[in-house]
């Protein structure tokens with residue numbers, strides 16, 4: 053995998069490149085990323101439609117292949133209040149890879165913040181579509197709900 057950082061946008065050749073992007077993004081936003089998980093549908097696909105509400109802290113991915121919907125991490129709890137923005141890329145694509153970067157309060161500790169990263173499945177542009185605070189424990193089970 054590799055990330056081309058030479059242009060205005062970072063472009064990744066591989067879904068796993070979201071990791072490097074959210075790590076850099078997290079450092080800039082002052083919450084460093086310690087853990088990363090790539091979203092994968094139970095059918096094995098990593099291509100999704102993505103809808104999120106950054107204010108409520110809700111993100112939903114819909115598998116392009118099997119249409120299964122999944123709320124990322126703890127976001128189903130807040131879904132009723134959500135006003136969703138639909139992810140689309142400047143290239144016209146609505147299909148993205150999704151990965152979540154987690155910032156921890158301390159090494160091996162609880163989550164304090166998460167970033168929903170994405171990579172356009174068509175042109176590879178990397179971005180962060182939503183992010184929200186986690187202020188309860190235990191929280192590390194969220195790693196498995198990406």
Ligand SMILES: [Zn+2]
Pocket residue numbers: 093094095096097115116117118119120
């Ligand atoms: Zn699927």
Ligand SMILES: [Zn+2]
Pocket residue numbers: 141142143144145172173174175176177
């Ligand atoms: Zn694109």
